[in-house]
Amino acid sequence: MRHAWNRLWWLVPSLLVAACGPSQEPVASPEAPGEVGESTRSVLYAPPVPTSGDIVDSTAYLGPVGLNDAVQTQFTTNPQYLSFSFTVSAGAQVSLEVTHLGSSMYLDTGLFIYGPKNANGSYGTTLRAQDDDAGYGQLSKVASLTLAQGGEYLAVVSTGTGAGKKFRLALGCLNGACAQDDLFTACDLDVATRIEVCDESVVETQHVTPAQALPQCTDAQDAHDAWVSQCVVSSGQKPWCANGEAAFTSRMWPVCKDFYQRYYGAGPLPLTELEDNDAINEARATGHTWCKTGENYCDESLWTFNVPSVADTQATQLDWVVEGAFAALPELSSNPRVQFARQPNLTYADFAGRIGWAFPDLAQVLPQELGNGTEVPQVAHFYDNPVVAPGAHDFHNLYIVYFPVSHRTAVFWLIQHEY
Secondary structure, three states, X not given: OHHHHHOOHHHOOOOOOOEEOOOOOOXXXXXXXXXXXXXXXXXXXXXXXXXXXXXXXXXXXEEEOOXXXXXXXXXXXXXXXXXXXXXXXXXXXXXXXXXXXOOOOOOOOEEEEEOOOXXXXXXXXXXXXXXXXXXXXXXXXXEEEEEOOOEEEEEEEXXXXXXXXXXXXXXXXXXXXXXXXXXXXXXXXXXXXXXXXXXXXXXXXXXXXXXHHHXXXXXXXXXXXXXXXXXXXXXXXXXXXXXXXXXXXXXXXXXXXXXXXXXXXXXXXXXEEOOOOHHHHHHHHHHHHHHOOOOOOEEEEEEEEEOOOEOOOXXXXXXXXXXXXXXXXXXXXXXXXXXXXXXXXXXXXXXXXXXXXXXXXXXXXXXHHHOOOOOOOEEEEEEEOOEEEOOEEEEEEEEEEEEOOOOEEEXXXXXXXXX
C-alpha cells in the first residue's frame, strides 16, 4: 500500500519557514549592561526584571518554538528582548542555539531561559541558564540544559546593537525524553489521515472492505513511513517527534491502529490499561476502608484505561468506550450472576453524588488525575440487583467515566450488600 500512498503527492508536507516580527515594543533596561564570561567583544543584555514578577512582561513574546525545530525573526530596535515559549516533559535535556545558519553577520546576542510557567501563568524571574558567546562568533548557545520539572519555559534572545538583523533560534532534544506524555495518548491527525487515505485506496483498488484493507496500511513499514513524513523534515516537526521513532512506534502507532480497528469495524475499541496512580489508589483505599467497617457494606473494583482516539477531532463515542470496556474486562460480561442493564447516562455531578456516601475522595480525584481539569466527563451507567440469599440482594452499579479530551476512562464497579 505504500506505492498507492506515494502517488498521493499532494499530501506530502511542505517545509515550514517560521518568520514573524515582534508583537510589542520591548522594555529597555534602565541599567548599564555588564560584561559576562571571558569575551571582551560583546555585552550580555539581560531583560530587566519587571514589577509584575513575570519576565515575559519585559519582552516581546513571539509564540512557541517546537522541539527539534527552529524559529526565525529579526530585531527592530536597540536594545531588544524577544521571547519564545517551549514545552517539555520532566527530565528533558535540551539545547538552545542562535544558529549561524539563518542569522545575520556580525550579530551579537544573549540567550536566557526562565520557567517553568506556574499555576498563575507566570514564568517568574529565576534564570535556568544564560549564555553570551558560546555559539558561532558572537551568537549564543546553551549546549545542554536538563529540566527536572516538566512544563512551559521561556527562552529570551536579546541584543544591544542588532536592530535590523535576523536570527534563527533552534531548540533540540538531547535525551529522547522531551515530549510530554499526553502527546502520545491520541493518534496525530496527520498520521491518522495517512491511514485513512491508504485504506480508502486499498478498498478502491482491491475491492475489499475497509476492515480487510486496514492491515495493509498499519504494518511496520507504514509506521516508519508515517514517522518520516512528520519527523524527518527540516522545519515544522511535530513535538512528539523529539522522543524518537521508537517512542512513536511503541506508544502512538498502536493507538492509531486500535482506533481504526473500531472505526472500520474490525473489532471493539481496544483499551490500554494505565499504570497505577498513587492519588487514585489512595482515594479508593479510603472508600474501601469505609466499606469494610461494620457489616461489610460494600465492595468495589476500579480500572483506568487510555482510549484510542484521533487528536483534534471529535471525541470517541461513549458507546465505543463502553463496548471497549466490556471487551477488556470479561468479568463485566461473562459473570453468570450479574446481568448488567444499561441505564440513562449521568452527568459527572450525578455520578459523584451516587458514590459520595462512601467514595467522596475518589469522585474528586478522578478529574484531576485522568482529565485536564476543565473538560466535561461523560458517564455511562449500568445496574443489576441479583438475589444472593433469601430476601437479600446485591446492588451492582457500574460506572464508565470517559474524559473525552484527555482520552482516558475509569471503570468503577460498586456493589452494595443487603442484609
